[in-house]
Amino acid sequence: MKSRLAPIWPPIVVGVLFMALWEGMVRLLDVKEFLLPKPSSIVQAVGDQWTPLRIAGWETGKTAVVGLLIGVIAGALLALVVSRFGWLRGSVTPLAVALNATPIIALAPIFNAWFGITDFRSNAAVVIVVVFFPVFINTGKGLSEVEPNQIELMRSLAASETTVLRMVRIPNALPFFLTSLRLAAPLSVIAAIVAEYFGGPQNRLGPFITQNASFSRYANAWAAIVVASAIGLALFAASALVEKLAMPWKRPESITA
Amino acid sequence: MTAVARLGRSLPTRDGVRRSLRGAVAGLVALAGVVAVWEGYKWMGGHTDDHWPGTSFGLPVRTNDLVMPHANEIWGSLWDPVQRGRSQTLAGFLFQSARFTFSEAALGFVIGTIIGLALAVLMLRFSTAERGLMPWINISQTVPLIALAPIIVTWGRGTALSDTQAVSIIATYLTFFPVAVNALQGLQSPDQADLELMRSYASPWRHTLWKLRVPAARPYLFPAFKLAATLSVVGAIVGEISAGVKGGLGRAVLNFATIYSTGPEKLYASVLAAALLGLFVFALVSIVERFVDRNQIHNSNGSSGAGA
Amino acid sequence: MKMSDSAIVATGIGKTFNGNTDNAVVALDGIDLTVEPGEFVSLIGPSGCGKSTMLRVFGDLISPTEGTVEVFGKSAAQARLDRDYGMAFQKAGLFDWRKVSANIELPLELAGWSKDRRSYRSAEMLSLVKLQEFADHYPWQLSGGMQQRVAIARALSFEPKLLLMDEPFGALDEMTREHMQVELLRIYEQLGTTVVFVTHSIPEAAFLSDRVVVLSPRPGRIHSIIDVDLGKRDENTRESAEFFAMTTEVREALRSVEAMS
Numbered sequence: 001m002k003s004r005l006a007p008i009w010p011p012i013v014v015g016v017l018f019m020a021l022w023e024g025m026v027r028l029l030d031v032k033e034f035l036l037p038k039p040s041s042i043v044q045a046v047g048d049q050w051t052p053l054r055i056a057g058w059e060t061g062k063t064a065v066v067g068l069l070i071g072v073i074a075g076a077l078l079a080l081v082v083s084r085f086g087w088l089r090g091s092v093t094p095l096a097v098a099l100n101a102t103p104i105i106a107l108a109p110i111f112n113a114w115f116g117i118t119d120f121r122s123n124a125a126v127v128i129v130v131v132f133f134p135v136f137i138n139t140g141k142g143l144s145e146v147e148p149n150q151i152e153l154m155r156s157l158a159a160s161e162t163t164v165l166r167m168v169r170i171p172n173a174l175p176f177f178l179t180s181l182r183l184a185a186p187l188s189v190i191a192a193i194v195a196e197y198f199g200g201p202q203n204r205l206g207p208f209i210t211q212n213a214s215f216s217r218y219a220n221a222w223a224a225i226v227v228a229s230a231i232g233l234a235l236f237a238a239s240a241l242v243e244k245l246a247m248p249w250k251r252p253e254s255i256t257a
Numbered sequence: 258m259t260a261v262a263r264l265g266r267s268l269p270t271r272d273g274v275r276r277s278l279r280g281a282v283a284g285l286v287a288l289a290g291v292v293a294v295w296e297g298y299k300w301m302g303g304h305t306d307d308h309w310p311g312t313s314f315g316l317p318v319r320t321n322d323l324v325m326p327h328a329n330e331i332w333g334s335l336w337d338p339v340q341r342g343r344s345q346t347l348a349g350f351l352f353q354s355a356r357f358t359f360s361e362a363a364l365g366f367v368i369g370t371i372i373g374l375a376l377a378v379l380m381l382r383f384s385t386a387e388r389g390l391m392p393w394i395n396i397s398q399t400v401p402l403i404a405l406a407p408i409i410v411t412w413g414r415g416t417a418l419s420d421t422q423a424v425s426i427i428a429t430y431l432t433f434f435p436v437a438v439n440a441l442q443g444l445q446s447p448d449q450a451d452l453e454l455m456r457s458y459a460s461p462w463r464h465t466l467w468k469l470r471v472p473a474a475r476p477y478l479f480p481a482f483k484l485a486a487t488l489s490v491v492g493a494i495v496g497e498i499s500a501g502v503k504g505g506l507g508r509a510v511l512n513f514a515t516i517y518s519t520g521p522e523k524l525y526a527s528v529l530a531a532a533l534l535g536l537f538v539f540a541l542v543s544i545v546e547r548f549v550d551r552n553q554i555h556n557s558n559g560s561s562g563a564g565a
Numbered sequence: 566m567k568m569s570d571s572a573i574v575a576t577g578i579g580k581t582f583n584g585n586t587d588n589a590v591v592a593l594d595g596i597d598l599t600v601e602p603g604e605f606v607s608l609i610g611p612s613g614c615g616k617s618t619m620l621r622v623f624g625d626l627i628s629p630t631e632g633t634v635e636v637f638g639k640s641a642a643q644a645r646l647d648r649d650y651g652m653a654f655q656k657a658g659l660f661d662w663r664k665v666s667a668n669i670e671l672p673l674e675l676a677g678w679s680k681d682r683r684s685y686r687s688a689e690m691l692s693l694v695k696l697q698e699f700a701d702h703y704p705w706q707l708s709g710g711m712q713q714r715v716a717i718a719r720a721l722s723f724e725p726k727l728l729l730m731d732e733p734f735g736a737l738d739e740m741t742r743e744h745m746q747v748e749l750l751r752i753y754e755q756l757g758t759t760v761v762f763v764t765h766s767i768p769e770a771a772f773l774s775d776r777v778v779v780l781s782p783r784p785g786r787i788h789s790i791i792d793v794d795l796g797k798r799d800e801n802t803r804e805s806a807e808f809f810a811m812t813t814e815v816r817e818a819l820r821s822v823e824a825m826s
Contacts (some may be wrong), residue, residue, distance in 0.1 A: 010389035018393075036412075094280065095287045101483070101539035102532035103491040106507075109514030109524055114318045149658040152626050156652045156729070157675050158645050167671070171662040186398060197499045198514065210499065213408050221408055229400040249662045249703045 037219040045223035052208065057227040060192050060205040063120065064231065067127025068188035074128065075135030076177055083143035083169060084161070093140060100133040105191065108198040117199050126195035131184040135177065142176030143169045175250070178243040185235035189228055292328045299325050326522040331529070334522040347523060351509065351530040358493050358505035358534060361421050365428020366489040366538075370482070372429065373436025378466070380437075381444045391441075398434050410500035420502045428492035432485040439481035443474025479546040486538040494531060506531050572637060572727055572759040573600040573623055579631035579784075580618055592618045594784035596632070602726075605753060605760045607770040607777045609815065610822065615785025616763045617731055623761060624650050624729045637726060644727070648676055651720035651758075655732040657712035659704040665715050666691065666700040672723045690718040693752055710741040717749065721756060728753075728760045735765065743803070746772055750798055767819065771811040772798060779818040781825055788825075789818050 019039050025031065026038045037045075046053065082088045108126045115121040146168055154164045196206025205224050212220040244250075301310065302320025309316065318324060339350040376394070380387035406427050413423030447469050455465045497507030510531060513524040578596035583589045592615040600606050608616040621627040623634060625641035636644035644650065651672075659668045669687040670678075678686070691697050694714040696707075704712055713733060720728060734742045746769060753760060764770050770777045774793050781788040793811050795802055802808050 010385055011392040014389035014393060091283060091287065094283055098284070098287075098536055098539075099532075101487040102535035103487075103494045105491060105495055106510050106528045106531040109510060109517070110528055112514065113324055113517055113521065113524070147656065147658055149654040149656050150660065152621070152624075152654070153652055153658060155626055156624050156645060156650045157672050158648055159675055163675065168660070171660065174662070194495050194499070197495075198511070209405075209408075213411065216411075218408060218411075221405075225400065225405060229396075232400065233396065247662070249664075249705075251703075251705045 037222055041219045042222040045219035046226055049220055049223055053227050055203055056205045056208045059203055061231045063123045064127055064188040064192040067124040068131050071128040071131030072135050072181055075132045076139050079136050079139035096136055104129050105194050108195045118201055123195040123200055127188050127191045130191040131188050134183050135180045138180035139173050139177045142173030146172050181239045185239045186232035189232040295328055323521055331522040331525045334526055347526055354506045354509045355530055355534045361424045362428050362489040362493040364425040365492055366432050366486055369429040369432025370436050373433040374440055376437040377440035380441050406496045406499035424493055424496035424502055427496035428489040431488040431492040435481040435484045439477045443477025444470045447473045483539055483542045486542045487535050490535050490538055571599050572602045574635040577632035578629045581630045591784035594786050602759050603757055605773055605775045607762045607764055607774040609764055609770045610780030611782050614780040614782035616780050620729050620731055620763050649726045651725035651728045653716050653720045653730045653733040655735040657716040659712055659715055661704055665702050668715055669719045669722050676723055690722050694718045710737050728758050730762045732763055767812050767815050771815050777815055781822045788822050791815055
């Protein structure tokens, strides 16, 4: 209970100090805007560029959210299927761990070739694959790492494998799944932006950043990053909320931690 | 049951060899499976005019040789010249690019790991620092600073940094996070009782860190290093792509993507090379882990009662 | 000749783990044991003597490599399918996501009881273990001893004919442990079940049991069986000369086991 009331001021102090230091250093040392814009100019750029940023943020956010939802559902479903069949688990899980170690983002041009460079699916597919692996691996872990005594108890009560899955494995996997969702949410925005670097429609955050950077309008590029972070944070907060709502049985501090 | 487990552990080397052998076989089987699915899908599409058999539903991905080249053509292209008139094969070119990317990733990994560990120790030492920094470290990962790659590279040009070093900074940014978070968790993992024991020896903070906390953190560190290593490759590749740095795998993927219509198999080959590089760094860290583990076992066998 | 009215008839049980490999381990060898209905039997012995394995063979969670187990005249597998077993472990093993009452109702749910009957019974069981006011709590809100009481209530909720307990009080502090022993005896007498109880503790075995089975390790064999008759037991029993004599007898048996190995 105590940690819920943990003082909120340290992060705020650190944040404010950081911003003040940034602003102050840039002003004091007269750092050129092209090297590092002041926080105040970035804020101003967000205001100036609001219309294109809003459109780009909406489009990129849409890709991220659609990809996130499909990737998360696919990851969880496949984990369920695999957990039901031991021989599959033995062969698919190491494969997933290996694939997770590869730079999946490099698949973007291949998806462009598959679905067409301007097709929505090309960028969403990158998000799906990027999101899929952490969800699949984590959920699979939750489904298999059940207390052995609980499985023995269920067996002693003559419960079928399907019942064990429904009554023990799935609830046991829920925290693992929700943690992976929380990890995957900001990842989806990053994946969407990186996928956009490989081409596609121009009214997105990725092209907005590269274009403004190439014209040395750095405050604008930073402004796009602020928008992207806001989307990422919103998705993160939403998944943290889902986490809290979905598990009323969790002791309060174990989630806030 | 415990006796069985103990017996198993007393044969680490043989067990290790068997496990890596099984891993290699599983990898080959998986590769064969992927190729079979690829070719099977392509064959099916070729016979049904890109529809699901017996339906009017179109396949999600077309199966002609431009979109999905045959697996053997991808393999074959590796041994063709990378470009007309050049003697270097595609395989050689990709290997050279992978080395380039690897060096960027390695630098980013080393710096990121040092920063991550330093942050963890700082947060361990000063709990106010933990409370102040941790939320921001978490938030930092929702900031797609990877999107800053173009800026960082221009930035580098304004200072003394080379483009590849700028790419390494991007790799660093992705690397430090898992290290900082896991290292802190690991350093905080010793039991209260063990900490009190150290305290009763009047052990200075520094000693407690080295003799108790760091060894206790080891199981937390290696998963983080593995993740960080793969992320450093991702960071390097994305950095190259978005910053337009020449010479690495990211650039190779981008180049082959633009000339896709004249040689689709080259793009596939370069993406596979990127995947292999990811697996390679992952394996590298795993080997180091196994090596450290084995030494640790020898140590604790040698000095009895080192379980404090 | 089959004694089908015995609770457990184990004949020539042997169990080898990892048979046919270099690291084969013989956990049990030549176990013959009969447990009568309503009897309280403890299994005690040094670690690695196979007492937990034996319990699991009785419960059909592990199949023996040799010999047969009959439970109430049926195969152990059939007894399991008939839900004759209640089980409790050292870890309470409650399901975090179920409230206390729902944890107790789990076996009843599996047996297809109606909702009303289930909640009636869980309330009954909660008062039996004296936790009425905690029905709507989640497991993490209970102390270790309370969690263990819930686990026992869960094991007994469907009135299984045979209760298999694997060091259920092993993780509790001494005072709680003694309380739980008295409670277990009270419930046991009230319900008249048969209990097989694995423990490390000499006084616990002596206090609870009708018979104490002393096992020797590697391979696990029955070293001796000690009959205990302390009559009606309560907290005063622990200070009686009879109790002291019983613990001494069990201790002597365990010492001779140690001397052998």
